[in-house]
Amino acid sequence: MTEDKIIIDHTSRLLQDTPWSIERFAIELLTPRLEALELSDETNITKADEYQRWKTAKGVQVGRILRATMNFPMSWKWAWVDSLPEPYHSECRKDLLALAGVLDVPVPNIKSTKCGCATKSNLAEMMREFADVVASSSPAQDGVYDANDNKADTQKYTDEIIDVIEVLHRELFAVFQGTGCMSKRSHLIVVKAVG
Numbered sequence: 727m728t729e730d731k732i733i734i735d736h737t738s739r740l741l742q743d744t745p746w747s748i749e750r751f752a753i754e755l756l757t758p759r760l761e762a763l764e765l766s767d768e769t770n771i772t773k774a775d776e777y778q779r780w781k782t783a784k785g786v787q788v789g790r791i792l793r794a795t796m797n798f799p800m801s802w803k804w805a806w807v808d809s810l811p812e813p814y815h816s817e818c819r820k821d822l823l824a825l826a827g828v829l830d831v832p833v834p835n836i837k838s839t840k841c842g843c844a845t846k847s848n849l850a851e852m853m854r855e856f857a858d859v860v861a862s863s864s865p866a867q868d869g870v871y872d873a874n875d876n877k878a879d880t881q882k883y884t885d886e887i888i889d890v891i892e893v894l895h896r897e898l899f900a901v902f903q904g905t906g907c908m909s910k911r912s913h914l915i916v917v918k919a920v921g
Contacts, residue, residue, distance in 0.1 A: 733807060736817060753781055765801055845900040
């Protein structure tokens with residue numbers, strides 16, 4: 727699996743599952759992000775027919791990328807991922823980060839702890855993720871993990887466990903950012919590392 731294939735697969739799911747078309751995705755979601763990063767080749771369009779040709783060209787370009795008849799421009803990677811609406815965005819991001827060998831846990835913003843900025847609690851998201859683990863826990867319910875466990879069920883269960891780990895890490899960062907407080911064990915780890 728490669729990064730471009732992951733992005734294309736999630737985009738294809740979006741286009742299959744929703745009323746979004748390739749052209750609409752290209753014009754309404756992707757192009758504004760590319761323009762913000764100065765990655766779009768948009769020219770000054772002054773006439774309606776120029777705009778129509780430009781829209782068609784963008785749709786064709788994105789269609790070629792999705793059909794793999796044109797290489798995926800990696801400079802577009804994060805703009806494209808950020809263009810995907812939920813849940814496609816989060817799922818694509820998680821898959822890309824997993825391919826890189828990391829969890830989807832943002833780096834804490836040290837500046838916000840210094841200015842005492844409040845952060846959002848994600849208790850509802852934590853509860854939802856825990857509920858997903860319990861709902862998919864059939865491989866654990868007999869008390870052992872073995873070759874008799876259904877592979878698809880086990881994969882779903884382990885994916886849900888990773889989702890819980892990620893949401894818990896994000897929540898720890900949010901607590902620290904908003905309050906400046908950390909757990910006693912986290913504090914001991916920092917003290918040991920420093921000195």
